[in-house]
Amino acid sequence: xxxxxxxxxxxxxxxxxxxxxxxxxxxxxxxxxxxxxxxxxxxxxxxxxxxxxxxxxxxxxxxxxxxxxxxxxxxxxxxxxxxxxxxxxxxxxxxxxxxxxxxxxxxxxxxxxxxxxxxxxxxxxxxxxxxxxxxxxxxxxxxxxxxxxxxxxxxxxxxxxxxxxxxxxxxxxxxxxxxxxxxxxxxxxxxxxxxxxxxxxxxxxxxxxxxxxxxxxxxxxxxxxxxxxxxxxxxxxxxxxxxxxxxxxxxxxxxxxxxxxxxxxxxxxxxxxxxxxxxxxxxxxxxxx
Amino acid sequence: xxxxxxxxxxxxxxxxxxxxxxxxxxxxxxxxxxxxxxxxxxxxxxxxxxxxxxxxxxxxxxxxxxxxxxxxxxxxxxxxxxxxxxxxxxxxxxxxxxxxxxxxxxxxxxxxxxxxxxxxxxxxxxxxxxxxxxxxxxxxxxxxxxxxxxxxxxxxxxxxxxxxxxxxxxxxxxxxxxxxxxxxxxxxxxxxxxxxxxxxxxxxxxxxxxxxxxxx
Numbered sequence: 001x002x003x004x005x006x007x008x009x010x011x012x013x014x015x016x017x018x019x020x021x022x023x024x025x026x027x028x029x030x031x032x033x034x035x036x037x038x039x040x041x042x043x044x045x046x047x048x049x050x051x052x053x054x055x056x057x058x059x060x061x062x063x064x065x066x067x068x069x070x071x072x073x074x075x076x077x078x079x080x081x082x083x084x085x086x087x088x089x090x091x092x093x094x095x096x097x098x099x100x101x102x103x104x105x106x107x108x109x110x111x112x113x114x115x116x117x118x119x120x121x122x123x124x125x126x127x128x129x130x131x132x133x134x135x136x137x138x139x140x141x142x143x144x145x146x147x148x149x150x151x152x153x154x155x156x157x158x159x160x161x162x163x164x165x166x167x168x169x170x171x172x173x174x175x176x177x178x179x180x181x182x183x184x185x186x187x188x189x190x191x192x193x194x195x196x197x198x199x200x201x202x203x204x205x206x207x208x209x210x211x212x213x214x215x216x217x218x219x220x221x222x223x224x225x226x227x228x229x230x231x232x233x234x235x236x237x238x239x240x241x242x243x244x245x246x247x248x249x250x251x252x253x254x255x256x257x258x259x260x261x262x263x264x265x266x267x268x269x270x271x272x273x274x275x276x277x278x279x280x281x282x283x284x285x286x287x288x289x
Numbered sequence: 290x291x292x293x294x295x296x297x298x299x300x301x302x303x304x305x306x307x308x309x310x311x312x313x314x315x316x317x318x319x320x321x322x323x324x325x326x327x328x329x330x331x332x333x334x335x336x337x338x339x340x341x342x343x344x345x346x347x348x349x350x351x352x353x354x355x356x357x358x359x360x361x362x363x364x365x366x367x368x369x370x371x372x373x374x375x376x377x378x379x380x381x382x383x384x385x386x387x388x389x390x391x392x393x394x395x396x397x398x399x400x401x402x403x404x405x406x407x408x409x410x411x412x413x414x415x416x417x418x419x420x421x422x423x424x425x426x427x428x429x430x431x432x433x434x435x436x437x438x439x440x441x442x443x444x445x446x447x448x449x450x451x452x453x454x455x456x457x458x459x460x461x462x463x464x465x466x467x468x469x470x471x472x473x474x475x476x477x478x479x480x481x482x483x484x485x486x487x488x489x490x491x492x493x494x495x496x497x498x499x500x501x502x503x504x505x
Contacts, residue, residue, distance in 0.1 A: 020440075030387035030440060031414065066389070075389055075414060112392055114349045115356060115399065148392070174468070176344050183392070185347025238439055238469045245439035245469055273439075 003140060004166050004201050007058065007101065008228060008267050012287055015232055015270025016052035016060045017279050023048060023063070033076050035067040038087035045088075049095030055277040056284030059268070060096055061143060062104045064088035064134065069126040070109035070118060082133040089137030103168060104139035106130055106156055107146050114149070114184075123152055127159035135163035143168040144200070145232075146207050148183040150191065154198040161199050168230050168268070169200035173217055174208030180217055188220035196225045204230030207272040210237055210249055211257045215264050222265030231266045235274030247274025251282035258286050292320055293329040296361065300333035303353025305360050312361040322368045326405070330358050334403055338488035348396060351487060355403030362405060377404065378501035380494065381423045382433035383411035385444035390437035393467060393487075397433060400487045401494060407503045417444070417451035424452065424461050428505040430498035433490070434480070436467040446478040462497040466490055 007013045023034050026044040037045050045063050052060045066072060067084045085104075092102040109126060111118035131142055142160040144167065147153035153169055160167040171191050175181045180188060188205075195203040203225055205217055211233035222229050236249035254271070261269060271279045292315040299308035315325050337354045340346035346354075380401050384394045391413040401408045409427050411419055424432050432452065434445045445465055452458045465480045475483035481497055484490035 024440065030444065071389065110390060110392060112348075112352070112395070115352045115395070117395065175347065181344070181347065183348050185344075185349065239471075245442060 002166070003101070004228065012262050012266065013268045014056060014058045014280065014283055014287060015230075015268055016057045017055075017271035017275035017277065018273055019048055019061070019063055019065075021274070022051065022276065033066065033072065035064055035072075035084050035088065036076060036080070038063055038067075038084050038091060039080065042087060042091050046091045046095050049092045051277040052280055053095050053097070053100045055280035056288075057100050057270070057280055059101045059103050059140075059270075060092050062088040062092045062102060062134070062139070064130070065105045065107035065145070068106065068109060068130045070111055070122060071107070081129070085130055085133035086137040089134055089139045093138055101140040102138075103141045103143045104134035104137070106134070106142060106144050106160065108148060108152060108156075112149065113151055120155065123155045124159060127156040128162065131156075131159045131163050135165055139165060141166040141168060141201075143170070143230075145170050147171045150182070150184070150186055150194040153195065157195065157198040157200050166201045167199065168202040168204070169195045169198065170204040170206045170230050170232070171195075172208035173205050173214075179209055179213055180220075188217050189224040192221045192224035192227075196227055200227065202228045202230045202268060204232075204266075204268065206230075206232035207234060210234050211254055211261060215257065215260050218261060218264040218266050228267040229265050230268040231261060232270040232272045233261075234272045235279065238274070249274065251276075251279045254279050255282045255286045258283060292318065293324065296325060296329035297333045297336075300330055300354055300357045300361065301336055303350060303357050305353070305357040308357040308361040309364065312364050316364065316368070322365045325365055326362070330361060334358055334491075338491070341486070341488050352396060352399055355399040358403035359399070362403075377406050377495070378430040378498040379409070379427055379504035380406050380431045380433055380498075381409045381411065381420065381427060381429040382435070383415035383420060384413035384435045384437075385441055385448055386414060386416050387444055388436050388438050388441035389413045391435070393437065394433075394435035397435065397466060397484075397487045397490045400491050401433075404491045404495065406494060409504060417448040420448050421451050421455045421457065424457055425455065426505070428502075429461055430501040431462045431464055431494055433494075434463065434465045436465075436469065439469045442467075442469060442474065445480070449478055449480060464490060464493050464497065 144156040214233045235247035238245050296311045462481045466484045472483045482493040484493045
């Protein structure tokens with residue numbers, strides 16, 4: 001049975017939560033590139049991956065979100081990029097063992113095509129390089145995530161598909177008065193159609209919105225595609241409390257929306273900014289109840 | 290009249306080639322260059338801002354209009370040099386230390402240029418020292434600080450403190466922007482203003498330093 005169907009056979013599939021804040025809690029400082037900890041502090045990265053496996057994730061991601069040649073140009077030693085991606089997959093696989101699958105993360109380039117900050121050929125080349133290294137490391141699938149531009153997403157999906165692995169593609173809905181558009185103005189329906197047409201096996205959304213905000217978006221995505229839906233929501237929207245930025249949603253509140261999200265059509269569910277292993281543990285307990 | 294209307298339309302629809310062509314035609318037919326700006330481009334960019342806030346326009350439309358305006362302005366600028374109206378002020382902009390995200394900053398930068406400001410873009414992951422050096426060297430009127438990550442927001446505070454320590458704070462205004470920010474935070478770190486989006490950033494810059502001299 002193909003991997004995606006196999007995973008879905010048992011009901012909603014549980015993903016992981018945020019990595020950045022977990023790495024900071026283990027000493028990642030401002031200005032350090034998180035992905036390069038795969039080489040410098042593989043033990044600490046593995047602790048994060050392991051925390052999610054132990055919390056009950058069926059799928060964990062990899063610490064490779066920014067490890068592409070365009071995003072890191074001028075900020076990191078690009079000659080180590082393949083090693084960073086390979087190590088990212090290896091670390092997550094060690095933590096997962098036989099208990100979870102490893103879906104390797106590809107994030108956006110951080111540059112815009114529309115004003116020619118980057119061209120199509122360099123985008124394709126950068127995603128091909130990263131997807132190739134992630135596949136070589138032994139990932140079970142590739143997740144193209146937090147995309148803002150559907151054209152860039154398409155290049156990443158095509159590069160990921162070329163590895164032969166299953167591909168998940170998701171975008172961030174963070175714009176517009178109702179926060180139901182991408183930064184480039186695309187609607188949920190347009191996103192679902194474009195990602196499906198580009199060949200993603202699973203489509204969805206991550207970051208940008210809290211779990212409540214993603215319930216109607218999830219329903220709209222599901223209405224516009226026959227592919228399974230993937231949702232990784234933030235723990236609410238960030239607010240400022242005594243000079244500290246906090247995501248207000250608690251694990252209990254997050255879990256209280258789980259049923260509605262499943263009813264709206266989500267098959268793969270996890271957390272993004274502001275979530276932690278405690279959120280995944282709470283989701284696991286509710287799914288198993 | 291037709292030229293002004295066509296130029297307005299070209300900027301509004303982000304048609305750079307047409308904006309340049311119409312501007313050239315206008316200049317050849319001796320239309321007052323200042324009128325091209327005041328009666329065509331600025332109303333067009335105001336309408337772009339309105340459409341953005343009404344969600345008829347999104348980032349791509351904003352970028353294309355700003356690019357069309359900038360290209361047309363470049364033809365007009367040399368003709369205005371004597372009157373001192375060639376720039377609305379000097380802005381130094383960058384994403385703060387520790388933050389590599391520059392899409393929002395680039396968008397705001399393009400909108401500033403479209404609005405007639407001179408912009409010195411320092412890129413992303415910019416240290417407080419680099420902001421201070423550029424603000425001093427360019428004799429900037431405004432420093433624009435951007436952050437996407439909540440963890441890099443404190444870098445905004447340290448940059449403002451560095452400007453203060455360098456004795457520049459009384460002649461440089463500070464505008465902050467980025468997804469995790471708020472007016473409360475801007476007040477707390479003693480910025481002069483917070484802008485929730487690119488068109489609001491232009492409005493804030495015009496209010497804070499509109500009509501100043503170009504960069505040195």
